[in-house]
Amino acid sequence: MSYLLKTNLSKIIGAAIAVLLFLSAFLSSLYFGQTAIVVDDIVQAFTSFNSSSINQLVILEERLPRAVLGSVIGACLAIAGALMQALTGNPLASPSIFGINAGALFFVVLSITLFSFTSLVQIMWMALLGATLAGVIVFMLGSLGREGMTPVKVVLAGAAISALFSSMTQAMLVLDENGLQQVLFWLTGSISGRSLDMLYPILPFIVVAVGVSMFMGNALNVFATGEDVAKNLGQKTTLLKIAIGVIVIILAGSSVSIAGAIGFIGLVVPHITRGIFGPDHRWLIPLCAVLGASLLVSADVVARLLIMPQEIPVGIMTALIGTPFFIYIARYGLTKR
Structure with missing residues (x-):
């Protein structure tokens, strides 16, 4: 009991x-940037806006939306990565293994x-549709056969669908070729220029x-002890797998639809969290959300400071880290699930 406490x-x-x-990362996102500000500006912006x-x-109009979007997207990707690693038992698993990134980017x-869409909100909904379609196809392919859905089949189906959508893209x-410049930030991943209006429709x-x-x-x-053991303990593993798949599609698909392909958050953060706090998912999931938000917001701050006045897309920064x-x-081999 003493040890537990x-x-x-x-x-x-x-x-x-x-x-x-x-x-600290959130406040740094409000403070640092091309425009020099002081702490009083931050305080007055929220208490007595002028x-x-x-x-x-x-x-309020540029840095706050970036900080909020970075926090939400980082948390979503980290949770999705932790769930993917739990589902597949693969330490290299991340949301992109479902083909979600590739499907969203193709759309x-x-x-x-x-379709010549120009509205970011319209493009976001198309990206979310593509992410959902890719995830559903992967689940359907991964469920074929007598054994039903298995981690190996899900991984193989995800790799195949990713390759298919990437080739079509x-x-x-x-x-x-003229469209390349317009989709460049979606391909590299960025939260620059995004507004909170893109978040509100999918926030629920x-x-x-x-x-x-x-x-x-x-x-x-329980599932981490092995699927057979989980079944013997009365767990409905198929239902759990479907629930994980739906959650991953929502979290990762929403993130990609807003910011494009931001990689490695879903891979790196679960391992860091697991290494610090252990494999207990009761702690792992919420702390992945906190550390995922911290990592992406921090990466965005560094991305805007490195080569001022230009900015590096945050997806490139996370790739350099990941x-x-x-x-x-x-x-x-690092840690297993």
């Missing part, structure tokens, strides 16, 4: 530190080059998906 206490302290890191103040307008290219861009779905995932900890812990991590996991 000490363990939980250490996790609580660690969780408090994680929240402080997130708050529409004639350029600095306060920059904070983005399709909407711009074929490249074909569309070859046919319409995200809230429900995140809320449900927070209560799946015990079920995921690629060595991916190689390390592939080489040394």
Whole structure:
């Protein structure tokens, strides 16, 4: 009992530190950028807003939406990655394994080059449709056969669908080279220029998906012992797999539809969280949300500072962080689910 109390206490302290890191990243996102501001500007922007103040307008209309979107997208991708790794038992699993990124990006290219959409909200809905379609196809292919849906079949189906949609995307861009510049930020991943208006329509779905995932900890812990063991303990594993798939599609699909292909958050954050707090999904899922938000917001701050006045798309920054991590996991095996 004493050991349990000490363990939980250490996790609580660690969780408090994680929240402080997130708050620091969020405030840094409001503070740092091309336009120099002071702390008083941030305080006054929220307490006594002055529409004639350029600095306060920059904070509320540019930096605040980026910080909020970065937080939401980072949390969604991290949770989706943790669920994917739990579902497949593969330490390299991430939302892109479902073909979600590839499906969303193909529909983005399709909407711009074929339908000439210009509204970011219209493009977002098309991306979400593509992500959903790709995820459903992967689940259908992964469920074929007597054994039903298995982790190996899901991984193979995801790889196949990703390759298919990526090839079609490249074909569309070859046919319409002028569309490449318009979709460049979707291909690399960026939260620059996005407004909160893109978040509001899909926020209820995200809230429900995140809320449900927070209560799946015990079920995921049982599932992690092995599917056969979970079945013998009375767990409805097929229902759990479907629930995980739906949540991953909502979280990852929504993220891609707003910001494009931001990779490695769903891969890196679950491993970091698991390494610090252990494999208990009751802690892993909520803390992945906090650390995922912190990592993406921090990466966005660095991306806007490195080569000012230009900015690096945040998807490139996460790739720079995630690629060595991916190689390390592939080489040394790191932690399992």
